[in-house]
Amino acid sequence: MQVDLHNSWSIGPVEIPSRLVLAPMAGVSVQAFRRQGRRYGAGLVCSEMVSCAGLHHGNERTLGYLRIAADEHPLAVQIFGAEPVVMAEAARMVEAAGADLVDINFGCPVRKVTKTGAGATLLENPDRACRIVSAVAEAVDVPVSVKMRRGVENGSRVCLDVGPRLVASGAATLTLHPRSAKQMYTGEADHSLTAEFVERVGVPVIASGDITSRAKAQAVLATTGAAAVMVGRAAQGNPWVLREIMGDASKPTREEVVAELILFMRETVRELGEHRATGFLKKFYSWYLGRGRFPRPFKQELVELKSFDEVEARLLAAAPGARFVLARLEEELPQGDEVTLDLPISIYGGG
Ligand SMILES: Cc1cc2nc3c(=O)[nH]c(=O)nc-3n(C[C@H](O)[C@H](O)[C@H](O)COP(=O)(O)O)c2cc1C
Numbered sequence: 001m002q003v004d005l006h007n008s009w010s011i012g013p014v015e016i017p018s019r020l021v022l023a024p025m026a027g028v029s030v031q032a033f034r035r036q037g038r039r040y041g042a043g044l045v046c047s048e049m050v051s052c053a054g055l056h057h058g059n060e061r062t063l064g065y066l067r068i069a070a071d072e073h074p075l076a077v078q079i080f081g082a083e084p085v086v087m088a089e090a091a092r093m094v095e096a097a098g099a100d101l102v103d104i105n106f107g108c109p110v111r112k113v114t115k116t117g118a119g120a121t122l123l124e125n126p127d128r129a130c131r132i133v134s135a136v137a138e139a140v141d142v143p144v145s146v147k148m149r150r151g152v153e154n155g156s157r158v159c160l161d162v163g164p165r166l167v168a169s170g171a172a173t174l175t176l177h178p179r180s181a182k183q184m185y186t187g188e189a190d191h192s193l194t195a196e197f198v199e200r201v202g203v204p205v206i207a208s209g210d211i212t213s214r215a216k217a218q219a220v221l222a223t224t225g226a227a228a229v230m231v232g233r234a235a236q237g238n239p240w241v242l243r244e245i246m247g248d249a250s251k252p253t254r255e256e257v258v259a260e261l262i263l264f265m266r267e268t269v270r271e272l273g274e275h276r277a278t279g280f281l282k283k284f285y286s287w288y289l290g291r292g293r294f295p296r297p298f299k300q301e302l303v304e305l306k307s308f309d310e311v312e313a314r315l316l317a318a319a320p321g322a323r324f325v326l327a328r329l330e331e332e333l334p335q336g337d338e339v340t341l342d343l344p345i346s347i348y349g350g351g
Pocket of ligand 1: 024026047078108230232234
């Protein structure tokens, strides 16, 4: 049975206008990425994971993650940590900042996080994981979601036992990335496990992992019973994959690619400040201009340019018509507040 990706669904009182969710990705999911995701059809977008300890200590950079633009809703802000009380406090701050959902990270496989007892390692400590979820659920009125992997060890099926317990503790929805933490991003996401998971947990499930096309999205929705699919790496520098998944397969023109990249650069410079944005944006040049869209030496040329003005000028010289597309895009964007932030670029590897 085909699921219409345009159907809305709900997490508690929060209505999600499509079956497509943009994944949280550390070092990627800046506000510009999330706003773009909403424009291209994602019904729900997520912040990258935010350290509850950083929020607890009032770390200015961590607090910067709690800035939410008017056109991002519905938005989940994801927190990670190992202490129920500190997680609950962080959740209250996330709610006060205006997030529609508090998402908890039980998926991050990176040692820097797991060695603190947070992220995927909590799948092996379900009592603590449940205490975290219930502390968070009690602390806030907005729905609480959890994003998790299948388990820590390869082949683990521990998610099938932990999932229902997290729901009993107060999780209103669960996202499953059916790889083990040990696998990191290797091998394939095993969505036959997602189907078993959906059967067990009794709440809407978001299926994450290797959703790269409309065909794959439809297949995963149809075979797992998941409420929605989540797209991560395929959307890096490529909002058009979201458009394709939603049913419009037209390829972007060079002008569209350049216009979206320049808009992304401008918004990111505003958000992160020029200094931080410089390093952050380099990977996006390859992501936008790759996929056979522009010749390889062109990307290298951009990376070597000194200022954003030079990069913009070079891009516009390569696709002069892009300035009209850009003008239209900027005109259509709702104007939020324009404070320059000096946000951190997380080095964590996510979930
Ligand atoms: C660079 C990168 C950063 C990530 N950061 C996070 C994160 O902060 N929180 C999280 O729950 N998952 C994170 N993930 C995992 C993704 O949300 C997603 O579950 C995973 O990439 C599988 O989906 P995909 O095959 O569509 O990329 C990250 C993944 C990548 C590639």
